[in-house]
Amino acid sequence: MKSRDRDERFSAFVRAESHRLQRFAALMTGEPDLAADLTQEALTRVYRSWGRIEGGDAGPYARRIIVNLFRSELRRRMTRRARPHLGAMPAS
Numbered sequence: 001m002k003s004r005d006r007d008e009r010f011s012a013f014v015r016a017e018s019h020r021l022q023r024f025a026a027l028m029t030g031e032p033d034l035a036a037d038l039t040q041e042a043l044t045r046v047y048r049s050w051g052r053i054e055g056g057d058a059g060p061y062a063r064r065i066i067v068n069l070f071r072s073e074l075r076r077r078m079t080r081r082a083r084p085h086l087g088a089m090p091a092s
Contacts (some may be wrong), residue, residue, distance in 0.1 A: 009054060017058070021042060025070070041065070044064045
């Protein structure tokens with residue numbers, strides 16, 4: 001029963017907060033699809049840590065995850081732009 005109660009509390013959190021989290025992500029990224037992906041990943045990570053963060057800290061924890069995931073995405077994008085395309089080397 002303990003696991004079921006935990007899952008029910010997490011489900012209630014998702015119902016109450018997922019729309020706000022996705023809006024937060026969309027405002028930050030400007031990309032609705034990316035915002036949906038970040039929100040889903042954040043909720044997955046919140047679930048994994050639910051026993052530790054349940055309650056008032058879950059919302060801020062989820063937003064911090066979204067920010068960190070977006071920062072990682074921006075770093076990946078910058079790295080891809082900075083790397084020369086090895087497949088486009090001129091023939092000798």
